[in-house]
Amino acid sequence: MTDLELALHLADVADAITADRFRARDLAVDRKPDRTPVTDADLAVEDAVREVLAERRPDDVVAGEERGGTAGPGRAWVLDPIDGTKNFLRGVPAWATLIALVDGGRPVVGVISAPALGKRWWAASGAGAWASVAGGEPERISVSGVREISDAYVSTTHLGTWSQHHSRESYLRLVDACWENRAFGDFWQHCLVAEGAIDLAAEPIVNPWDVAAVQVLVEEAGGRFTDLSGAARYDRGSALSSNGQLHETALGLLG
Structure with missing residues (x-):
């Protein structure tokens, strides 16, 4: 399994958890020392992703928002289990799991999965940037041509x-x-x-x-x-x- 394939698999693992907990009536919410919110889904996603990485890439560093870790000079997986937690806990669908592989201080793989929006974006160095809607056929994406x-x-x-x-x-x-x-x-x-x-x-x-x-x-x-x-x-x-x-x-x- 390539690094990109693994990152996409990790996004599937995350989506299964977040989609189930989004708008759940028993969602548990706490506050971190910096006063930003964290939900039980944030913690469950990061733990699940770390478990897969421990099995599939045991020699890689993992740095996540909820469980800590620091990306050093080598390979490191950088995780945000739910980006947009305030949206998530209020029932606003604009939130996503962010998964990146950083190598030598530079991101080389990135997956952004927003299941409540029905959208996923991903990229790998030299392979272009892609998106899909509702799990459909991938479409290559590019920035605008606006000059002014x-x-x-x-x-x-x-x-x-x-x-x-x-x-x-x-x-x-x-x-x-x-x-x-x-x-x-x-x-x-x-x-x-x-x-x-x-x-x-x-x-x-x-x-x-x-x-x-x-x-x-x-x-x-x-x-x-x-x-x-x-x-x-x-x-x-x-x-x-x-x-x-x-x-x-x-x-x-x-x-």
Whole structure:
């Protein structure tokens, strides 16, 4: 089984758990020390994925949002069992499991599975970016061809985080320069960039597990992924996805 095949299998394992617990009346919710929510489904998914990886890739490191671990210089699986937990616990269908394989500090495989949306995206270095709807035939995806910032569609996760972690004014400067803006949030906005539905997704604060799978997806779709300083890293605490043609302009506006 190739690494991509394994990542897709892990997404199947995760989907079986999350689909069953989504909108469950007995869903257990707790708060972590940083005040972000965690559900019993988050923990069950990460534990199940780790169990499979222990069997199939026993020599690889595993770093997950809920159970910890750090990606070092070698091979590491970086997991977000449920990205968009606030949506998940409120019954909003925009959430996903994110699975990435990082090798030598760079994501080389990424799978993003959103069963409540009926959508899955995946990519591997040199193999392109792909998506399928409701388990249907895979379709190769690519970023948009928008060249002017005045024609661009931009998204973020939460406007309030810009005040706390970067600059609210800088994000509004980008918004004012663009044609349209929304807050699709979390994984979804980056997937929308990868498939060409929108052109930019910017976040002033992210964790490595939030965007490791995103980086390889966007890059394999022909786009560009960096932190807000322009470094092509998933682990620098911020994120900007674009179709590539608008990237430098967006970085400049974000300051």
